[in-house]
Amino acid sequence: QVQPVESGGGLVQAGDSLRLSCTASGRTFNNYGMGWFRQAPGKERDFVAGINWDGRNTDYADSVKGRFTISRDDAKNTVYLQMNSLNPEDTAVYFCAVAWTPLLGTATTDFRSWGQGTQVTVSS
Numbered sequence: 255q256v257q258p259v260e261s262g263g264g265l266v267q268a269g270d271s272l273r274l275s276c277t278a279s280g281r282t283f284n285n286y287g288m289g290w291f292r293q294a295p296g297k298e299r300d301f302v303a304g305i306n307w308d309g310r311n312t313d314y315a316d317s318v319k320g321r322f323t324i325s326r327d328d329a330k331n332t333v334y335l336q337m338n339s340l341n342p343e344d345t346a347v348y349f350c351a352v353a354w355t356p357l358l359g360t361a362t363t364d365f366r367s368w369g370q371g372t373q374v375t376v377s378s
Contacts, residue, residue: 256280256367258288258333258350263372266340274335274372276350284308284328287353289365290335292346292374299349299362303335307356317343340376347371 262274276288289304303324304313312324323336333350351365359365 256283256286256352258352258367258369260348260350260369260372263348263374265375265377268341268376268378270340270376271336271338272340272374274337274348274350274374276333276335276369278331278333278350278352280331283331285356286366287356287358287364288324288326288333289351289353289359290324290333291349291351291362292344293349293371294346297346301360301362302348304353304358304360305333306358311358313358313360337374340374342376342378345374345376347373 256278258276258278287306290302291299293299305324321339326333349371350369352367353359354366
């Protein structure tokens with residue numbers, strides 16, 4: 255079983271950058287697609303970015319395209335989310351998730367296990 259753990263959240267100002275990390279336990283990390291989602295208070299959990307098993311395919315929510323970049327380092331069992339040009343609308347708890355398959359997923363049902371989340375707060 256691959257269990258993800260997020261880190262790297264914090265309080266930043268608008269325009270700043272932040273990099274989230276997700277380290278997943280388990281020897282078969284590179285067999286799975288990975289994803290990042292976020293959830294603001296009172297809102298649903300929304301897709302942010304996804305990556306397939308070999309890192310060749312990625313996808314992003316329209317709201318973060320051109321600002322966020324997802325990547326993976328299988329040697330470290332880690333997925334990253336580089337977030338640039340942050341704005342207050344990016345404030346949320348960010349969750350890392352492991353997909354059911356090696357493919358890229360965008361729906362919550364595409365993912366088998368979730369981290370506890372890391373808070374990102376962007377002040378104006």
